[in-house]
Amino acid sequence: MIASVVRVPWHTAHGGYDRLLDHLPEVRRITPPTGPLTTRAARQAHRLFARSCPLPFYPAEHFATDLHLMASRKAAHVLYGDEQYWFSRRRLGPTAVTYHQPPAHLQQHLPPRTWRRLAPTAEHIVVLDPHQQAFFTDLVPCDRVHLVPHGIDTTAFTPPPAPPSSDRPLVLTVGWWLRDWDVLDAVHERLHRRYGGGVELIVVTRQARSRPWHPAVRVLEGVTEQTLIALYRRAAVMLLPLIDATANNALLEAMACGTPVVATDVGGIRHYTGGAAQLIPPGDAAAAAEAVEKVLAETGTAAHAVRRAAARERAELFAWPLVADQMRGLYRLLEEGR
Known part of the structure; x- marks a missing residue:
């Protein structure tokens, strides 16, 4: 099992969706290389791909991880489908995709006809709330849409040892x-x-x-x-x-x-x-x-x-270890081809 990781730069060290993988050590991460693309051919290929990508943006990091995804036959999880799941829809291995944006914004990203073609290419779709679930079950069978919540690191984000002062709240x-x-x-x-x-x-x-x-x-x-x-x-x-x-x-x-x-x-x-x-x-x-x-x-x-x-x-209730256990159940379905 592999996962495509694009680190959102404004998330803190213990924040963000990719922290899920800290609790799934059995999953191999595909991470983009640091710095710009190193060869002229790679830069030209990225420009070509970016021009034909209908998603809001397609930076070099997404291109670099897509190359690994498309070359692998292993089951894969695309953690940020709103930004990356386009070219990797043609990969040879089974794929699960998580979407983060609300339905209204997903509809702005792509027209309905494109969604009807794109959504069924993922074997399983992961959503974060019931509204997204309703959006995708209009596009694919409901047993392929899974509500697995976003998590939080409850060991890093903890209450204070004493209540805060009430002098100037x-x-x-x-x-x-x-x-x-x-x-x-x-x-x-x-x-x-x-x-x-x-x-x-x-x-x-x-x-x-x-x-x-x-x-x-x-x-x-x-x-x-x-x-x-x-x-x-x-x-x-x-x-x-x-x-x-x-x-x-x-x-x-x-x-x-x-x-x-x-x-x-x-x-x-x-x-x-x-x-x-x-x-x-x-x-x-x-x-x-x-x-x-x-x-x-x-x-x-x-x-x-x-x-x-x-x-x-x-x-x-949303501690990452609990969320990771739910995701393991989905990964088993993905790897078994169900």
């Missing part, structure tokens, strides 16, 4: 992809008007310079994993306003650190949070602010401790 937001910035800005404005400097507002994102922020907000970019974990542990509440989602790394990381979460009820968020988070309607800034203020009012109380324990307990 922190409202934390992490991430950039599919975030609802309008809702976030409105909540920040309302919190600042009501609490002033009595509440700390921090956003950790890759878009620190790409948009205006409320002047009371501290925006951080490129923080270390240790700093990020410290922020999760210190936060009174994690505010995650979203436009859409399947799994969400920041959500799972925060819950694993015992951080109470307020998130938009879209896509797969309810599937991952269960009853361990406050979910708000899409685009509803007033509801988001009220939910955050409710958690802030509980900071330092037994009710807040209950929220923190519930978040951690829910995250433990």
Whole structure:
């Protein structure tokens, strides 16, 4: 069994979907070479392939791993099908493909006619939430579509040894992809008007310079994993306003650190949070602010401790060893040709 690994550069050392393979030592990784393609022929081939690839982008790393995939007859797992599964659909060995994006974005990637041709070429498709499952079962038989959740490293992302201070509670937001910035800005404005400097507002994102922020907000970019974990542990509440989602790394990381979460009820968020988070309607800034203020009012109380324990307990259901065991069952089907 082999797996094609493309490391997402903004994930931390213990974050990201490829951490699944840390708990599947029997799977051989195919990783792209470091640095640019070394020969002129390889660079020319990559340009040719990239021009004919309909996926949003096809960097040299994907090309390099595709060459290995297509040359192997072994069963293989393409970890990021949204970005890579196109040329490797012609490989000789059986293939499982994981898709990460919500159905609406998958439909933007490729037209329906192309999806109807592409999806059946994978022997098995792995999805991360029920909405994706419904999308793919319209394209292939349902027994070939498997809901295996995204996981979290519950040994790296852990709660603090003591509850965070309630003197100046922190409202934390992490991430950039599919975030609802309008809702976030409105909540920040309302919190600042009501609490002033009595509440700390921090956003950790890759878009620190790409948009205006409320002047009371501290925006951080490129923080270390240790700093990020410290922020999760210190936060009174994690505010995650979203436009859409399947799994969400920041959500799972925060819950694993015992951080109470307020998130938009879209896509797969309810599937991952269960009853361990406050979910708000899409685009509803007033509801988001009220939910955050409710958690802030509980900071330092037994009710807040209950929220923190519930978040951690829910995250433990998605610990990578449990997810890896589910994936092994799929790998057996793949290798047996079923």
